[in-house]
Amino acid sequence: MEKVKGRNQTLITEFIIVGFGEEPELQTLLFLVFLMIYIVTLAGNLLIIALVTADRQLHTPMYFLLGNLACLETCFSTAILPRFLSSLLTGDRAVSLNGCMVQLYLFGVLSATENMILAAMSYDRYLAICHPLHYAALMNGKVCGQLVAASWIIGFLFCAIVNAFIWQLTFCDSKEIDHYFCEFVPMIKLACTDTQTLQLVAFVLAAIVTLVPCLLTLASYVCIIITVLKIPSTAGRKKAFSKCSSHLTVVTVYYVIVFAVYVVPIINASKKSEKIFSVFCTVLNPLINPIIYCLRNKEVKECLRKAVRKLSAF
Numbered sequence: 001m002e003k004v005k006g007r008n009q010t011l012i013t014e015f016i017i018v019g020f021g022e023e024p025e026l027q028t029l030l031f032l033v034f035l036m037i038y039i040v041t042l043a044g045n046l047l048i049i050a051l052v053t054a055d056r057q058l059h060t061p062m063y064f065l066l067g068n069l070a071c072l073e074t075c076f077s078t079a080i081l082p083r084f085l086s087s088l089l090t091g092d093r094a095v096s097l098n099g100c101m102v103q104l105y106l107f108g109v110l111s112a113t114e115n116m117i118l119a120a121m122s123y124d125r126y127l128a129i130c131h132p133l134h135y136a137a138l139m140n141g142k143v144c145g146q147l148v149a150a151s152w153i154i155g156f157l158f159c160a161i162v163n164a165f166i167w168q169l170t171f172c173d174s175k176e177i178d179h180y181f182c183e184f185v186p187m188i189k190l191a192c193t194d195t196q197t198l199q200l201v202a203f204v205l206a207a208i209v210t211l212v213p214c215l216l217t218l219a220s221y222v223c224i225i226i227t228v229l230k231i232p233s234t235a236g237r238k239k240a241f242s243k244c245s246s247h248l249t250v251v252t253v254y255y256v257i258v259f260a261v262y263v264v265p266i267i268n269a270s271k272k273s274e275k276i277f278s279v280f281c282t283v284l285n286p287l288i289n290p291i292i293y294c295l296r297n298k299e300v301k302e303c304l305r306k307a308v309r310k311l312s313a314f
Contacts, residue, residue: 011170011171011172012097012175012190013096013097014094014095014096014097014175015094015095015096015097015100015171015175015176015177015182015187015190016094016095016175016176016177017083017087017094017177017179017180017181018093018176018177018178018179019084019087019088019093019180020180020275027088027091028088030088031085031088031089034081034084034085034283035085037081037283037284038077038081038082038085040287041073041074041077041286041290042074042077042078044070044289044290044291044294045070045074045077045289045290046070047290047294048066048290048293048294049067049070049071049074050307051300051303051304051307052064052066052067053067054307055303055306055307057299057302057303058299058300058303061124061139061140061143061144062121062124062125062128063299064141065117065120065121065124065144065147066121068148069114069117069289070289072110072114072117073114073285073286073290074286075110076107076110076111076114076286077283077286077287079103079110080103080107080282081283083095083099083103083181084181095182097171099182100177100187101166101182103181103182104163104166104183104184104187105160105163107182107183107282108155108158108159108162108163109152109156109159110155111155111209112155112158112159112209113152113154113155115210115213115214116151116154116155116209116213117147118213118217118247118250118251119212119213119214119220120144120147120148120151121247121251122217122220122221122247122251123139123147123216124139124144125220125224125243125244125248126221126224127139128243128244129227129228129240129244130223130227154209155209158205158208158209161201161205162198162201162202165197165198165201165202166187166188166198169188169191169193169195170191170192170193171190171191171192172190172192174190175190177190178275179275179278180275180278180279181282183278184202210258214255217255221244221251224244227240228240228241245296246293246296246297246300249292250288250289250292250293253288253292254285257280257284258281260277260280261277261278261280261281
């Protein structure tokens, strides 16, 4: 309990989200930029959901998982950006302890679930390319539903464990969270009770829901690459690789961003720089995924063309 010594013991029930500064001109510019990102993110992911739901050509396991990923990305952006946009517009940066806990919990659940859904999509591509004759039997609607349900359940359960520890903390002294949302590390720094057990539990659970899906995804693509290279014709290799190119691009971008933000130490980086790096992971990643699938996936592009033709016919 050494952490308590020398601190003001007035308990905190409300936090102030510092954001990116207080300059009025910067706030206006940030509001416009993040509002545009949020609108495009919602539009792109809702478009993916609509196409997957409406077009029978996309009623396959891969696109069922893609629709769930798009739904998750929509929730991810909505869990963070509206509150941040409100603070930029009104200048009110206060958030209650309960509100902060809810945002932190949603952020953890959605991050963990995204890791596992990406791994499930990798498994789907592995079966489609490495075991095409058994694909229909091994990857059907029931299996897809189980994979998605398991991803969400694990995300909710693991984050509930972490949040149970956080609820036991008391916060005192400073009420400023030096971030643009209620992020785990800046928040627990304000605790006036010991957080060593919490940090250990959070580290172990975060490693499980991040490292295990990453390794499964890597193993899937190693097998895929080996299988593709064994195909004798160039056209055959190109066709096989096209089945997973969009997902491979999404996975690569995602893990490069996560690795750069949370794994590689940023030596002598300012707090503002760290927050800017974090934007790539929490704000830009949900924007990138629908763009990649709409630009690189032939089936999605074809379904989008058909939808545009139908709308223009009215």
